[in-house]
Amino acid sequence: MTVWDRPEPPTRPAPLDRERIVAAAVALADEGGLEAVSLRKVAARLDVGPMRLYGYISTKEELFDLMVDEVYAEILPEEQPGDWREVLRVLAHRTRQACLRHEWLADLLGGRPALGPNALAVTEATLAVFDGLTDLDTVMRAVETVNAYFTGAIRREIANLRAERASGLSEREWQHASGPHVRRLLATGRFPALARFVHDGNEVDAEVSFATGLDWVLDAVAARLARPAGVTFRISG
Amino acid sequence: MTVWDRPEPPTRPAPLDRERIVAAAVALADEGGLEAVSLRKVAARLDVGPMRLYGYISTKEELFDLMVDEVYAEILPEEQPGDWREVLRVLAHRTRQACLRHEWLADLLGGRPALGPNALAVTEATLAVFDGLTDLDTVMRAVETVNAYFTGAIRREIANLRAERASGLSEREWQHASGPHVRRLLATGRFPALARFVHDGNEVDAEVSFATGLDWVLDAVAARLARPAGVTFRISG
C-alpha cells in the first residue's frame, strides 16, 4: 500500500485535493528548500488545519514522493526524437534543468525509487527508444549507467552550488573558496597533487562539465550497444 | 569557518572529545539510520547533557560532516597499486562497501562537498595516480565522471535495497515487488516497454551490475586519456 494506491477521497465541497497540496509543498520547497516544507506550513498555505492533509497523504515521505513525481512531469519531454543517444542526452539535461529550477529535487533524486506515474512515463519513454536494438540486459545496464552518472553529477553540482552560495560569492572552485580550512590543510604539503589542481586548474562551466562527462558515458554505452552483452572489450589498462 | 577549522577545546578531565562524539553518532546511525541520530541520543550514549556537544560541534550538520569523514578513513585504501584504472575501480568498490556497512552514508554522499581530512586524502590519492598522464582538465573530468557514476549507482542501489526490505522480501526486481500500484499502472497498457522489462528481464546481482557499469565508464575514460582534451571522438550516433 503506497501513495499511488490510495484513491482520492470523494469530492466534497472541500476545495482541497492532492494536486493543490503538492503544489503548495512544491512552492514552499522552491522558496526555502526541503527543510522549509512542514505539514503545518503546507496546510497554512491552503488555509486548512494540519490534520486535513492526512486525508490525502498518510505521511510526509509520501508528500515528498508526490512532489518528485510532480516535477517528473516537467522532465518528460513533449516529443521524442528517434535516436537513443539523443533521448538519453535530453533526459539528462532536462533532469538537470529541473534540479536547477527545484534544487530540493537534488536532495530527493535517487533517495528512493521513483514509482509515480510521471516517473514511470519517463522510464517508459526511455526504454521504448531501445526497442529491438539489443537484449534487455544490455539496455537495462545502459539506462542505469547513464542514470547513475547524471544523478550523481547533478547532485554534486547542486552541492557545490550551495557551498559556493553559502561561503559568499565563491572566487573560483570550491577548494579556493571553502574557507581557511582547506587552505590550511593544503599548506601542510600532505596533498601535493590536490594542491596543484587548486593552483593550476581552470574554472570550468558546470554545464559543459556535465555535458562532457555525459558524452563520455554515452560513448561507452554506444560501444557496448555495438557489441551486445557478454563480449568484453577493453580499450586501455 | 567550518567544522574543520575549529580546534578541539583544551583537554580537560572531561572524558569527551570529537572522536567519541562522532563514534557514538556513527554507531547510532548504523543501528537505526540517519534519522535515529539526534543530539540528545548521542549525548545520552555518552552520559552527558545534550548541550555539552555544542562545545565540540556547532550544529548537527557539522556532526554529519564529521561522520562522513570518519567513514572516508575506511574508504582510503592502505596501499595504492600503480594503475589509474585500478585505483578508480578500487575507490568505487571501497565506497560501495562502506555504504553497505553504513547505509546512512548513501544519504549523505554527494549531498555536500566532502572536505574533511580523510576525504581530501582520498582525493589526493586519486589525483596523484594521474600525475603526468594528461592535462589537469582531463584528469579532473575523468575523476569527476567516475565519481558521479559510482555515487549515483550506490545511491540507487541502497534505495532499492531499502525498498525491497520495506516491501518485505522482494520477489524479484523493484517493479514486481513494489506492491499493487506498479502492477496496476502496468496493466493499463500505457507502459509496454517497461512491462516487457518487468516480464522478461533477468534479476541481476547488484554488485556485478555496479561493476559492469563501472567498467563501461572506465573504458570511456581510458578512451579520453588516450586522446587528451579537445579532440572529440564519437564511436556511434
Next chain:
DNA sequence: CTCATGTCGATACACTGTATTTTGACGAGA
C-alpha cells in the same frame, strides 16, 4: 579566604510529525 572565570547542566523555546479527542454540521427518522 575571596573573588573572578568559565565550564556544565538544567531549563526554555519554537517547532516538528502525527494520534487522539472534541466539535459541529448535516441528513434520516419520528
Next chain:
DNA sequence: TCTCGTCAAAATACAGTGTATCGACATGAG
C-alpha cells in the same frame, strides 16, 4: 419540526527535535 446518529473537520495533545539562555558550581588567581 425536533431529535438523534454519523461523519468530516478542527482543536488539542504528545513525544520528540535543534538550539539559546541562564544559573550554579567548581576551580584557579590574588
